[in-house]
Structures are given as C-alpha cells and as structure tokens.
Amino acid sequence: MATPPAEGARFRPASDRSLLVYLGERIALDAHERVRRLLLLLEAEPVAGVRNLHPAYCSLLVDFDALRMSHAELEAILRGYLDRLDDVTLPAPRELEIPTCYGGEFGPDLNELAALHGMTPDRVIELHASAGYLVYFLGFVPGFAYLGGLPGALATPRLAAPRRSVPAGSVGIAGDQTGVYPFATPGGWRLIGRTPIRMFRPDRGNMSFLSIGDRVRFTPISAARFAELDNR
C-alpha cells in the first residue's frame, strides 16, 4: 500500500504569517509533481485566509492572514488537502520552444563556459539545444522559470561576481539549472544566448510565457532571425 502523502510532508513556519510545506528533500520529479498537485488543489479550492502561494522545487510556501488563523490551524487544513493529492489529475504538459541566438554579444559567457568544460562553443550549443527541460516553478521575478534537465556536462557554478544588469531575454546556466531572464535584472547566471521572446507580458492573457509543468526546448537561431522575431 502506498504511503499516505501527508506522512511524507514536513511543515515549518517561515514567518508569523507563512508556513512552508516540504513535499520532498531534494530536486526530483516526484516532489515536483506533488507540489503541483497541492498548488492546483489550493487554486481550485482556495482556503479562506490564505493570501499567497509560492511553489518551488520541492516546497510550497503558504502566506496567510495571521489575524484569521494560526500555523497549527492552517497545517490541519493542509493535511486534509495532502490526503487528496492522488485524486488530482495534472494537465498534459505543454510543449514549448524558445528560439535562442547563442554566443556573441547575446551570450558573453559561452566561450568561457565551453573552455571550463574543455569543449567547443558549438558543442555547448548542441548539448543545450538537444535536451528537454521541465519548468519546475516560476520565481525570483515575474515569469522567471527554473528549468531542470540541463545535461550534466554543462553544469557550471554561478559567476563569482553577479552582473548589475542582465538584458531581458538572456539565457543562462547556474549549477544544473538553465533559465531565461524575463526582465533586465541583476544576475549571476552564466549567459550563453538570448531569446527574442517576451517572457512576461502584462498585456497578454497568460502573462508568463512559461508555466509550471511546461516542457521546453531551446532552438538555435541566427542573429538575422533574432532581429526578425524581435521586431514583430
């Protein structure tokens, strides 16, 4: 018999008005799917007094109105939700492509990253564009997707000194993650390319181009194609 999900969850207060629910202790697909199930259930059947939900790799941070409920009361309610996780059907994943112009001014760290791994820049591009990635969650800033599935050969630590401003659309690598900066923000990820896609648009129904659970691939494009797509 399967272990009831609630037994696998760990609760920890994060502040006097938030509770962390850990659904695993490492970055893995099963923990991710449990986070998504709990998120979907809480979005479909909102708990009165819950103000905000922050999914991550294997946890969900639940912000609540501390004048209405305590950590213990919220935990008891969430345990009821956790017992029903197996009944939640995850929607079929969307498959999305991110056209990316690698290297040059768009990927100022490509050559150094290639050298660090003793491979050619072309090989880095080939590896990065051949893998399928999963959107584990969105966080940091609006529309920033944490993508898992980077080939192990490309895993690279963050830059020692983060850049003050990374251009919007920059595609970067940090540890075994890859991702796209939706806005010009400070950042320490190693930049290997850039996409002309607007990752977050407040004037679009689905503001974020990527959603939790999406399957993603990067497609290499030329600088000319980048300019074409960028001007549309």
Place this chain on the structure above:
Amino acid sequence: MSAIPGRTIQVQAPGLLTTVQDLGRDGFGAIGVSPSGAADPIALRLGNRLVANAENAAGLEMTLTGGTFVFPEGAILALTGSDFGATLDGGAVKMWTSIEARPGQTLCLGGTRSGARCYLCVRGRIEVTPFLGSASTHLLTGLGGFEGRALRKGDVLHVGPAASPFRQRAIAAEATRHFSLRSVLRFTRGPQADWFSEAAMRSFSESTYRVGEQSNRMGLRLEGAPVPQISGRPMITEGVSLGAIQAPPGGLPIILFVDQQTTGGYPKIGNVISADLHRVGQLRPRDEIRFEQVTWEAARSLLVEQERTLGSGELLAE
C-alpha cells in the same frame, strides 16, 4: 461632496524616489510576482482614513527627500509617515491631519527629519491602470503604478472621484506613538534557524547592524557581524516570506522587503514579525538596528494588539 471631475496633481519636482503605492497585490507568487505595496503600510492606511479613502487606496510614497506638487483644481490631502518638513504655499503644514489645498496651491516637501518614507494621500486616491488588481509600482520590472516607474518632473497624476462624505480629521498625537520609530526589530526563528549555531544566533541578537547604502524596496542590506552557518549544506531554492532575514554563506544578513524576489536560495535565520514590518519601511541607510527574538505567540499577540489600536475609535480625532 459632489465629485469634481478631472482633478489632477502636477509633479513639479519628483523628490528622490516617489512611487504610487497601495497595499500591494497578493496572490500571484506562483508566477513570480511579489506583493509590492507601501513600505510603511500603517502610514498609508492612516493617511487614507484621514481623507476618507478606503485604507488600500493608492497614494504617493516618497523616499528620504520629498517632491513638489501643484493641485490645479485643489485637493483634500494628508501627510503621514516620516516628517519631510512640508509647506503649502510656503506655510508649514501639519502631519497626520487632513488639510485642504485650494486650487493652484503648491505642496513642497524637503529632506526627512525622521525616517525613510513619507506618504501623501489624496481624497479620491491616485488613479492609475491597475496591474493584477493593484496600483503599486514594482520598480525592478517596471510593472504597475504610474507607467511602472518613479515619478518625474512634469508628470500629471489623476485623482479619482471621492466616494464618501468628508469631515476634517486628525490622528490623535498619543496614537502615533504606537507606531513610532524603534531601533529594535523583533523576529521569529527562520525556517533554517537550525543551520546556525547557538553562538551565531546569540551573536545575531546581540550585534548592532547598520542599514547599508544599497538598501531599497527589494531588500535591506545590513552591515555588522557576519552570521556564520554550521555547515555549507546545499540549500534548495524555496519561497521566501516578507521580512525574511537571509544569511548568505559567510555573509551579512539581508532583510527581504516589499519588492522582494519571490523565491530564494539562501538560508533564513529569522523573519521580522508582521507587527514590525512597517518599521522596516522607515529605516534609512546608516540607521543602526538590533534584533530581538520573540515567540510565535508573542508575534501574533503583538499583531493583534496593533490591529486593535488601528481599529480603535480613539485613533481618529475630529
């Protein structure tokens, strides 16, 4: 009380950093959108009550140095938060009370005489296109507020129609003491508090920290004693709550604030209690602060007490 259409505010000088803020947008953490909203929400709430607005109506948040504003059609307004030495057509104006600007009068604010932020609330509220249900500005991403940015010279803000009848009001002087500046921030244990030794926790509570120059609405960088971790365990990125005190390895603590990142990969030693978050919004660069750990029960009762004070009838004098 009939609403006069087309009331405006002309920005003659914006001040150091002036943005439109209400009480923020909750509920969009799952797409990475942080709440934003007034850094000192109590000052904004009280300011709105002084001009008979809803508590969450949008006002102007000024930082360290205020701006100069002209009201061509006149306005009922209130200044709350820190004292920026305001004058109306050259005459000193009181804080924490509703005042009337006659058509064409100029409100001029200077440098702060107390904390970091002063709020200007206008009867009828500042009207901007809401983003995800809120007027608040998120500066880093240019979302929300007035064109997603801090105000500039020449901007013209629109004021909405007043919804309810207005009577002259003031916040009782003794009431503002409840919300006055304090140099001790109370905190509860963070989700990774057990990553820090007892000695590190003690040092954190006994040290004086100085607010760094690079502090802003996203976070306050603190200078002082580093908070060493027991071990460099790998931290898996997780959601971060408002007021989280994160301690990067070997580094100095950072308080995550209203425009914060929604997730983070550094361990959190503690979290500023809800009842003290408005004080964080009044901290200036170079201010000195200390931290005092409290229990969950204490944090909760301090918040309940604060809300009771805010809701009490004695707060507003007429």
